[in-house]
Amino acid sequence: MRPSPRLLAALTVLPVALAACGGGGSSSTPAAPPSIADASADNRPVKSGGTLNVALNADPDALDPSISTTLVGREVFANLCEKLYDIDATSTLVPQLASALPEVSGDGKEVTIKLREGVKFNDGTAFDAEAVKKSLDRHRTWEKSARQADLAAVSKVAVVDPATVKLTLSQAFTPLTAQLADRAGMIMSPKALDASNDNFGASPVCVGPFKFASRTSGSQIALDKSTDYYDAAKVKLDHLVYKIIVDPNVRAANLKSGDVQVGDQLATTTVKGVQSDPNLTVVSGGGLGYYGITINTGNANGSIEKPGTVNTALAKSPELREAFELALDRDVINKTVYNGLYEPDCFPAPMDSPFRAAGLQCPKRDVAKAKQLVQASGVQTPIPVTLTTPNDATNIRLAQVIQQMTKEAGFNVSVQTAEFVSTLDQGKSGKFDVLLNGWSGRVDLDGNLTNLITSRGSNNYSGMSDPGIDDPIKQAAAESDQAKRAELYASAMKKAAEVRGVLYLYHNKYYLGMNKTVAGVQYFKDGLPRFVTAGFAA
Template structure:
């Protein structure tokens, strides 16, 4: 169904208005999507030394792997806190601090992990099985930990010997290796944990090519080359300086001026301009995650608490939630807000995932039906909705497009903006009506689902709680057959699509701008720039 001429006319004005407010950025024809392979294939020789200045799109939350929840935090961790496992350029799971992929018992309830030998933390403390146990136990049992759901299947971590740990599970849990390839698998210095306890994030110490040096809140994070790193010879840079530059136009301008040599998460409206600069290039990553509209359906007292009653029109009426979705045109949103550079979808599992059923279909915009549902709901029109958005220019533009589209169906959306981290706090606490937010994505679909749409998950900001969602996701995690897992996930996703606690809009593509004299950057589908082999060309 085509959008109405009035809507197209209204949306056509938005990029011009916002460009005027934000200092420019939008251009005519969409940029050509860069290739993910571009970065990892650039293995030109680099010289030793130098400081790489990297622009981050937001200020990370606490640099504590147990409690961090942000993508920008994961970007910093990628160069400072290694994990038991990682992913490679093909999104395959590979050992990192482990020396091999795990050995799993026949019933799936015992997982043995062999560790690298001769490794030290960045404070010189020895890395061994005791240290691994200490971190894993903190991740899974500390009351403040956001990793509890990631490791919920683990009932016990045992030290077999200095280079071996055994994880005992309550049930088979196929996604465990993938979980240990993210923050749940980051191992922290036991010395630093003992010294700083709950305040570990103020001065984090892990195993990594770079070590934490300093942080100025809202301004920058400085990492220095780690002399104790087990593979220090391949690390060429002396220092990484992450500069917090929220405005996407300013990020692009800093790249062009040379004040930063790498800019993360380029706004899609600035990609073409960066690509056209002869001194710069753009590479892409991401695609595992998603962005969307979270509707508070039951998060009355916090995402990890028992769902309660939320007294908003959308929370109380499934009809209105359906109408709200049918008022949206995802293709138009992608073209208008993102220059067509994201991948439109209405489910949280990527289209090319082996765990994605082929029969999952997205609804097209149907304004007539949306209007009918609004009228049938019995709620006085226009229906009031408060939309909370991060305050960067791109999210504000998205919020205004949603506002305009849903107005035609009978909704009156008011937009409230806040700092990115503040919007996450509102999401966790349930102090919102509708929220723009996303998830950076994991290679195993469980990482996009369990903690986000099952009952009392820490990132289940909607407060959804339905056995039709919870049960098949739990069953899929215990299943090793990809086809059976895909079938179970399909059932859960169809039910979640009916509940509409989250209206997924697209799978994020991340665009990384960098100076052409920077090489050796690794950039994969998780969207995390790895600088372990990066440097400046000779």
């Protein structure tokens, strides 16, 4: 795909701010983004009733926990489909549909989960161990399921009694509870599964504070308060309507006009304007994930296939990949593209993750060294690189900055744009040179690594395959000692940093705009607004 005329026009004028790219370098200790209010600090009482309109920045994929792959889908699920476990405001794993944390055998291969009793799905069907088994087996064995890798260690799910399930594992897998705190732990109504078969996502039925009402593709998703919810007394809203508003400026404008009362994932360019409105407030969440540049080093036939030869200059030369990275200034990218509201970093571990070992350092920008590496490679300059980016304004802006920075080192980056979902398809199939993409992040670091940088991982778009990455990550997943896990992950991340299949740029915070009449919203580090206790201030 060729760049759009609009992009070509934009690339002819580079902003003054990029003058900072020519000198200096990224500090090894990134600056934290400005302080913004914490949603969980708003404990005002809320009144019963009303409809809350929430603007989403994209249309979710199928509302089927087994096959969903989008962050916006997870946002809807947070209020529609509860999981066996969840995280709280401190990112601690807590029971949700389970009644307690799992009981794990000494060898780590048997996991017993006690369930809440007296719970019903939103169609009135009883929630019990048989229902849990049916959903978990679907997640892990259905050929269309995107959860197979999440539950790959589970070899059997057995019903012990109506309120207990036992999972048998092929090997110890410490991140299992964290996996069950995401889509792999969402339990679906067995009645609805039997009735809908593969089309569950068209009318999903789970346990949740709200139940599915309707969906208009590309426009909105409507949920109604569930009368079957086990804690229905705490749910104040009658209706929750997600409106799909892709353009960030339109999303902010709708928030200011009152057409929506909540706007998700505000673009950093609109945060200040929303904050300045006396009727609005901005709260922050997220930080578990990352965004970066994926370089195709071995994804010749698809991410889950055996790595092959990719005939590009960057794929063939680790030294040129190093030069490409040394041409980048993460701090300047953060300031220029994101108004300083993100956290620059070169590793997939969140800055405050308990699994992040001390001493992980990011390289400073060094154009002189980058030029030396390019010259030593013997490849004729300028070296052509095709950078694929989602076609929204912010990603195009990031692509422009990367293009200008790397030009100084001897690279000629051409930018091609595509719809977001299309870029994911290109990533999976290996039909790209260099790709801008990210990951929303998981509370257990295994969720930011295993499928993304280990051999033949479904989201390992780079096609990296190195025992120095695979082995310590696998060992860490079977290790219960947190300090040892951190050491193993540090080893894997350092090796991945040498391979440079992914050049991590930053941890993206999420900014939620809200009308000041809205209270009781929970917004944690996973960036998923929870409206179970939300409503309009009394």
